[in-house]
Amino acid sequence: MGSITRPATLTPEIRQSWERCLEAGLDPHRPPEPVYADAATVREARDRHELTRRLALAEMHNLYHQISGSNFMIALGDPGGMVLDTITDDTFRTTAEAKNIRAGGLWGELQQGTNALGLASAMKAPVTVHGPEHFFRMYDGLTCNAAPIFGPSGEIAGILDASSDCRSRQRHTMALVKMSVRQIENGLFRDLHRNDLVLIFHTRAEYLRTLSAGLLAVDPTGTIIAASAQAAFFLQGLPARPGHHFAELFRTGFLDFLDESHRRDRVRLEDHEGSSYVVAIDNLHKVCPLHRHQEPKPKSQPRPAPRTPSPDFIAEDPAVTALLTQVAGATARGVPILIRGPTGTGKELMARHAHAVSGRTGAFVPVNCAALPDTLIEAELFGYAEGAFTGARRGGAKGLVNEADGGTLFLDEIGDMPVQLQSILLRLLDDWTIRPVGSSARRTVDVQLVAATNANLEEAVQTGRFRADLLYRLNTIEITLPPLAERKDFHRIARHLLHIIDPAASIADTALALLAQRPWPGNVRELRSVLTRLAITADRSVIGAEHLNAPAPPPAPAPASTLERAVIDQVVATWEQSGRNITETARRLGVTRNTVYKKLRTMSNYVKSGPRGGIDD
Numbered sequence: 001m002g003s004i005t006r007p008a009t010l011t012p013e014i015r016q017s018w019e020r021c022l023e024a025g026l027d028p029h030r031p032p033e034p035v036y037a038d039a040a041t042v043r044e045a046r047d048r049h050e051l052t053r054r055l056a057l058a059e060m061h062n063l064y065h066q067i068s069g070s071n072f073m074i075a076l077g078d079p080g081g082m083v084l085d086t087i088t089d090d091t092f093r094t095t096a097e098a099k100n101i102r103a104g105g106l107w108g109e110l111q112q113g114t115n116a117l118g119l120a121s122a123m124k125a126p127v128t129v130h131g132p133e134h135f136f137r138m139y140d141g142l143t144c145n146a147a148p149i150f151g152p153s154g155e156i157a158g159i160l161d162a163s164s165d166c167r168s169r170q171r172h173t174m175a176l177v178k179m180s181v182r183q184i185e186n187g188l189f190r191d192l193h194r195n196d197l198v199l200i201f202h203t204r205a206e207y208l209r210t211l212s213a214g215l216l217a218v219d220p221t222g223t224i225i226a227a228s229a230q231a232a233f234f235l236q237g238l239p240a241r242p243g244h245h246f247a248e249l250f251r252t253g254f255l256d257f258l259d260e261s262h263r264r265d266r267v268r269l270e271d272h273e274g275s276s277y278v279v280a281i282d283n284l285h286k287v288c289p290l291h292r293h294q295e296p297k298p299k300s301q302p303r304p305a306p307r308t309p310s311p312d313f314i315a316e317d318p319a320v321t322a323l324l325t326q327v328a329g330a331t332a333r334g335v336p337i338l339i340r341g342p343t344g345t346g347k348e349l350m351a352r353h354a355h356a357v358s359g360r361t362g363a364f365v366p367v368n369c370a371a372l373p374d375t376l377i378e379a380e381l382f383g384y385a386e387g388a389f390t391g392a393r394r395g396g397a398k399g400l401v402n403e404a405d406g407g408t409l410f411l412d413e414i415g416d417m418p419v420q421l422q423s424i425l426l427r428l429l430d431d432w433t434i435r436p437v438g439s440s441a442r443r444t445v446d447v448q449l450v451a452a453t454n455a456n457l458e459e460a461v462q463t464g465r466f467r468a469d470l471l472y473r474l475n476t477i478e479i480t481l482p483p484l485a486e487r488k489d490f491h492r493i494a495r496h497l498l499h500i501i502d503p504a505a506s507i508a509d510t511a512l513a514l515l516a517q518r519p520w521p522g523n524v525r526e527l528r529s530v531l532t533r534l535a536i537t538a539d540r541s542v543i544g545a546e547h548l549n550a551p552a553p554p555p556a557p558a559p560a561s562t563l564e565r566a567v568i569d570q571v572v573a574t575w576e577q578s579g580r581n582i583t584e585t586a587r588r589l590g591v592t593r594n595t596v597y598k599k600l601r602t603m604s605n606y607v608k609s610g611p612r613g614g615i616d617d
């Protein structure tokens with residue numbers, strides 16, 4: 001390699017990459033200026049890789065939390081090595097290297113010399129490039145781990161990279177990157193085959209819902225359409241390839257297998273080599289109506305064309321208007337919507353709007369996940385047959401999911417959903433069939449799912465409080481409502497709320513301008529409380545700047561019991577300390593969100609228009 005002496009030893013892959021760089025005339029001491037694609041090209045590439053990107057972003061957040069605190073960044077590249085997205089640690093963000101790794105950056109070998117993202121794309125294999133193994137000296141301080149993401153047909157769908165300062169190098173980072181890639185690949189496989197039967201199998205039942213399970217897509221006659229890499233690994237020596245038949249792999253007949261799958265969630269199968277597997281089909285009832293106990297009611301049944309979105313709340317902020325379009329598109333396709341945003345930003349209003357524009361004639365059924373009882377959850381959701389358990393009502397109960405049939409199920413505070421319920425919900429999302437407790441009959445429901453949360457679900461995934469696979473299923477369409485302080489339509493919202501509070505009340509522009517400068521941690525809900533107080537204080541005169549600083553009216557009488565008062569004070573104090581975050585308050589006090597709500601509501605009844613503002617919802 002001529003005068004270039006560093007590093008002393010190079011692996012064959014990296015040496016070959018260096019040779020390619022030298023042949024192309026690159027000089028390790030004189031890197032060319034980094035090249036960036038323009039914004040339109042990045043947008044177009046992001047659109048083209050929309051699904052990979054959506055699955056990858058969820059994984060990148062996971063990865064971020066797994067390796068956080070170690071001075072690093074995570075990047076998603078398109079198949080050719082152009083960076084589409086990055087998530088960067090605060091410490092790393094300020095480094096010169098990090099500044100070069102940003103959306104639009106071209107990280108092919110010929111642009112940036114030997115580097116993990118470019119090399120993984122060229123080699124179609126995972127690779128680590130450590131310190132001086134980088135061709136350009138300016139990247140000597142980095143350790144990069146990159147792995148290609150393969151699409152279901154074997155093509156490269158993207159590249160996932162985790163780069164860090166090489167002094168904070170962590171040996172297990174590559175293993176984590178590969179796990180994330182597997183998760184994304186499984187997501188791509190399941191999405192592509194959502195209308196085929198997807199058999200999930202493993203030699204051990206406890207690994208059925210893990211990354212190491214094999215996925216096999218077959219059509220309703222049993223002909224193989226595709227096999228994941230892990231499925232091909234399990235079925236080595238057998239023709240697990242498109243065009244072959246289920247019967248060439250397993251000893252049980254395909255129809256017998258389907259019949260048994262309708263009776264049980266998991267079925268045992270033995271392959272022709274003698275290996276035994278536990279197999280589940282999540283979307284059996286959706287794909288195979290012939291074998292249903294009941295007449296199907298597919299989700300894809302034609303439904304009235306969605307109406308033009310015209311919400312009955314204020315949505316004149318351009319960011320919110322764009323969300324309305326997304327919501328209308330999602331309901332037209334019947335895909336789940338996840339609404340995020342801080343407390344009081346209008347998530348429930350948006351969910352109701354989703355129901356209104358969907359054109360669905362069934363009910364809008366709100367469920368507060370934090371308030372669901374720990375026991376009898378299934379009965380609550382899926383209903384129960386008469387006599388199913390002690391205390392069951394005569395005639396049984398319909399269940400919330402059933403009530404939402406033909407309509408919308410709104411799962412509020414989804415981040416507080418008990419883990420036990422999460423796996424039940426996951427199964428429901430796969431086939432939309434329910435079986436009331438104590439009944440043997442299954443039935444398919446047609447439900448638009450909308451979930452909402454102000455919790456950090458990625459963090460909840462990290463701490464094991466929320467299932468990652470459920471998050472991916474729920475966030476098919478994810479929208480985030482902006483905090484009130486960032487909204488461009490603040491004035492319109494304030495006037496609208498004031499009109500609802502008291503149609504005769506009015507407010508001066510100066511007062512509105514002052515209000516618009518406040519931080520509004522409680523968002524629209526807090527604004528409503530403050531306007532209620534102002535309307536009372538101004539007593540029918542125009543609300544002006546002078547009313548804003550008027551002393552609050554004296555507190556209403558305390559509740560009867562001092563003990564109750566002490567409890568409420570404790571809840572209120574914790575609520576204030578946690579930035580008025582109900583989830584955090586509940587966590588700190590070790591009670592349910594519902595308890596916090598109840599106590600705060602009691603508080604708001606006796607401090608109706610006090611300085612803290614009331615709680616309402």
Ligand SMILES: Nc1ncnc2c1ncn2[C@@H]1O[C@H](COP(=O)(O)OP(=O)(O)OP(=O)(O)O)[C@@H](O)[C@H]1O
Nearest residue numbers: 313314342343344345346347348349454524525617
């Ligand atoms: N854009 C808006 N226009 C008018 N009123 C609004 C708007 N957004 C929210 N509100 C009002 O603010 C209050 C809170 O809204 P909502 O309950 O939908 O918020 P949320 O985000 O679901 O709150 P939480 O996270 O606490 O459950 C309601 O009284 C609602 O009517």
